Amino acid sequence: MTDIISVRDLSKSYGKKEIVHPLNFSVKKGEILVIIGPSGTGKSTLLRMLDIIEPASEGEITLFGEKVTKHSAHSLRDRMGMLFQKTVLFDRTVEENIALGLSYRHVPKEERRKRVEKILEEMGMSEYARRRSRTLSGGEGQRISFARVLVTKPEILFLDEPTANLDPGATHLLEEMILHENRVNKTTIIITTHDQAQGQRLADRVAVMIDGSIVQLGSADEVFYHPANERVAKFVGIQNLFTGVVRNKTAVSGGVVFCPAPHVPDGIVQIMLRAEDIFLSKNPIDAGHISVQGRVVSSERSGAFLHVMVDAGCIFTVVCPFRQTETTYVSGDIVWIGWRTDAVHLV
Template identity: 85%
Template sequence: MTDIISVCGLAKSYGKKEVVHPLNFSVKKGEILAIIGPSGAGKSTLLRMLDTIEPASEGEITLFGEKVTKHSTHNLRNRMGMLFQKTVLFDRTVEENIALGLSYRHVSHEERQKRVTEILEEMGMSEYARRSSRTLSGGEGQRVSFARVLVTKPEILFLDEPTANLDPVATKLLEEMILHENRVNKTTIIINTHDQSQSQRLADRVAVMMNGEFVQIGSADEVFYHPTNERVAKFVGVQNLFTGVVRNGNATSGGVVFCPAPHVPDGIVQIMLRAEDISLSKTEIDPGRISVQGRVVSSDRAGAFLHVLVDAGCIFSVICPFRQTGDTYDPGEVVHIAWRTDAVHLA
């Protein structure tokens, strides 16, 4: 695949405050890139620069092999689309709202009608065509906003927190539409999201943005299971973070051997282990894994899951499906925990 977006030294400042530090990255044609990060990290600003809505303070953007300039912006924007977090609909019918982008592009009336009819049929929303936008729910309104973008047939699609205000059912519908657009039309998509599970469901690659810079970019498995440092690990929800040492080919902390580390030099390391990768039992667990005995510190029910803290030399956080265990765990109770050695990440 060829690069459809290429960024070199891209940065943005407001006065003396640099909100996006110089970035260098590229996105391949047909790829879905999810950008995650805390509020204020610069994600929306970056998206607006890529969509040429916001001028960059420094650096270059190349789209479709063409550098973004004042003269090229108009033509390039006609090949892209943006869906924002907040649904914006005009006081018109659904079909009139969807046709607006085509009107701005001077598409003929006949072609506009054809495309609007097709997109509504594709989304299963044909019966909404003559309805006023004022009668729509939040999820319906966001689907219409998305249809208004898709009907222009963008080659690059930017999505800025598109499901942030939607319920789970509406979110699922919109995610299905996003994947359909990518798979059927090979549309390149960059999505900003606070929903980390959404980034895992949708993206080919995930970029973690903090303080205006990318601190890690890679596949979902790389980012969520092999974070580059403690800061990323905490953000992506790694609950078990221990300072340990590698000595004699093993990584240990608090007297617990976490995994063999024959290729890691002796010294201090960060040991990372996700809570859901730890098994919990009142009896001994399969000896094929690392297994230790400990005592329950606390046990809390969180919906369908049980969150148990276990003191086994280190304080382990364990998350397991409540119905799967069928057990309750009382403070002070002796338990066994175990994990596969390949679930441990060292940094």
């Protein structure tokens, strides 16, 4: 696959404050790139720069093999589309709202009608055509906003928190539409989201953006299970972070042996283990896993999951489905915890 987007030393400042620090990365044609990170870290600003809505302070952007300049910006923008977090529809019919982007591109009236009819049929929303936008629910409105972008046949699609204000059902529908657009039309899609599970569901690659910089870029498995550093680990929800040492080709912390480390030099390491990768039992755990005995510090239910803190030399957080636990755990209980050695990540 060839690069459809490439940025070099791209940055954005407002006055003396640099919001986006110099970035260098590329996106392949047909790829879904999901950008995650805390609020205020520059994700939306980056998206607006890539869509040529917001001018960059420094650096350059190359789209479709052509550098973005004042002269090329208009023609390049016609090949892209943006869906914003907040649904914005005019007080017109659904079909009139969808046709707006085509009108701005001077598409003939009959062609507009056919394309609007086709996109509504593909989405299973043909019956919405004559409805006024003000009668739509939030999820319906966002789907119509998405249709308004898709009907222009963008080669690159930017989605800025597209499901942030939607319920789970509407989110699922929009995600299906996103995947369909990517798979059927090979559209390159860049998404910003706070929903990390959504990132894992949709992404070919995930970029973690913190304090205006992309601190890790890789597959969902790399980012969520092999974070580059402690900042990324904390952001992606790894709750068990321990400072330890590698000695005699073994990673140890607090007297707990975590895993063999035959390829890691002796010295201090960060030991990372996801809470959901730890087994919990009141009986010894089979010999196929690393296991240690400990005492329950606390136990509480959070939705469908049970969160248990266990002191086993280190304080471990364990998360397991509430309905799958065969017993209850209370403070003071003696338990065993265990994990597969390949679930441990060392930095």
